[in-house]
Amino acid sequence: MATHDNTEQVTDTTDEAVGWESKLRYFLNSDFVRSAPYWGIPFVLMSIAVYGGIGYNFAISFTDYEGLGTPDYSTLDLEMYTQALSSDAFISAAQNNLVLLVGFTTICLVLGLFLAVLLDHGIRFSEKFQTVYLLPMSLSFVVTAQLWLWMFNVESGILNLVVTTLGFNPVDWLGNPSIALGAVIFALIWQFSGYTMVVYLAGLQSIPDDQFEAARVDGASIIRTYLRIIVPQLKEASVSAAVVLMVFALKAFTFLYALVGRYRPPNGTDILATLMVRRAFKFGEWAYSAAIATMLLIMALGVIGPYLYYQYKQGSL
Template sequence: MRSTSPKTAGGTEADGREAVVTPPSGPSGGRVDGPPENVARRSRLREPRWAALGFIAPLLAYLAIFYAYPLYRNVDLSLHDYTPRAFVMGNPEFLGLANYVDVVTSDAFGLALRNTALFTFVSIAAQYAVGLALAVFFHNNFRLSGLLRGMFLIPWLLPWIVSASTWSWMMNSENGIVNSVLESFGIGQINWLTSPDWALTSVIIANIWLGIPFNLVILYAGLQNIPKDLYEAAALDGASVWQQFWRVTFPLLRPVSAVTLLLGLIYTLKVVDVIWIMTTGGPGNSSTTLAIWSYREAFGTGQPEFSPAATVGNLLIVIALVFGFVHLYLQRRQERT
């Protein structure tokens, strides 16, 4: 039998060999990581991480289901030839970028892009200008200002289908109220919805009216955050009302204005219901935008062309992303300065 040698205080055996010290083991024979207080501390650090994951999991699931997956399906539709039969059977032919080439080289693409640019930029410019003027007007509190401000929100609260139908009736060539008012001033009849020269103008007017309340609400909220002391100091320095607007109101409202214009741009790019109800993109393609073109290809002809519709929709997404990145770049540049 092997005899054991006594160990010295330095951790070596009496015969000079180094003693082998084995770490303590747990009840089941496993290795213990350290003192119990260290294990408890690490478990307490893990708890906030699991809690954070639990809170963010619903948001991640929402983004995956309603944003990531639809975007993936839209890209998949644009890269294949999804006929109604292929959409049901699930065996579409892979085309690559052929759909994008067909859309960009189409005769309708140039006109649709031009109409989209005019419809979007004229709408958001007019909505912002009128909304800012109304916000400044209501910023000066007076009697019935709250009631009038609430009445301006009515177009925003109504469903856009109802508002578009109302504008379609008002701009009717035969018995519309707009032509009746114009005739009382000696102006002849205008075919707002049936003339290629006026169709796009008519839907722009309706869209401007619908978007003014949104700009009014956001810009009015921004004006509430501007200290009144700045206006009093400017008035003491002899600044007129117009100078106070350009030197105080407009510069301090710039961040809110940037967000308002960006949201207005995104909302206007995807407007379908107003144009479709009023003109269906016609006559011809005179009021067809990229959003209307996409909707018409998918649902408007009775013979769905899902792949071209998805292709045009993806182009709209790219345009919106470009302006979004430009906004972020300008915002970061302004923060650095």
């Protein structure tokens, strides 16, 4: 106790000695305050617009808010979450989301790696090729969606032209629920494999030639050199490309919305984002949608979290 008293006394004397005016002046002159206009404004805007929004959404998800009016915060429970988790629509949307996430990301990575290896392995004029593959990436989802809508068209689409020329029956790419998701993934891969290729190509080109030469002298064939020496060195490129792809997979809403121009995407392609928007803005089930949104956020954090942790461990954060 005695020690505690002593400390207090010391603080008191310092307070008296310095005085509150000079303390204030000292505070106002500190780097923290003087730099506040620069970081403070974005900080406040971000807090309100993003984190405020997330917080508000989180709060609503515990209420029964529906239709017009204001949310009632008097009874908060997890009813919306249990309701969502037990609904078939939610389960199937979550499944589709998972398939999209895993399928799209994996195929994009493998295809991008393959293209990058081919280019790196000595096709000349590789810079022109890079642009060709990267071009789809520069298109907006809306354009891609419209483009593939035409290509997937049952009667006049180019894909069915090929299929019928080969002697098969025309396929209803987007109308058949069991292949619609595959068709959507295919279109997204078309758009994003160029991106993964460029990421991998940059990784490949930073690997010095002598790695290939050392492996050759060591007796490894070209394929084994890539498998055992080169590709393992692309770990960082893979991680960063995978994170970007997964984030895009989660926000494929734009693509699906643009494909049909309404909240109801083709049968079999409903994902959490489309389900959430439809529930909210078509049916006015705000609380229910907020619960879906929260779960979607948790999924996204599940993707980003490990990446951030990885970066943190590497010391790059």
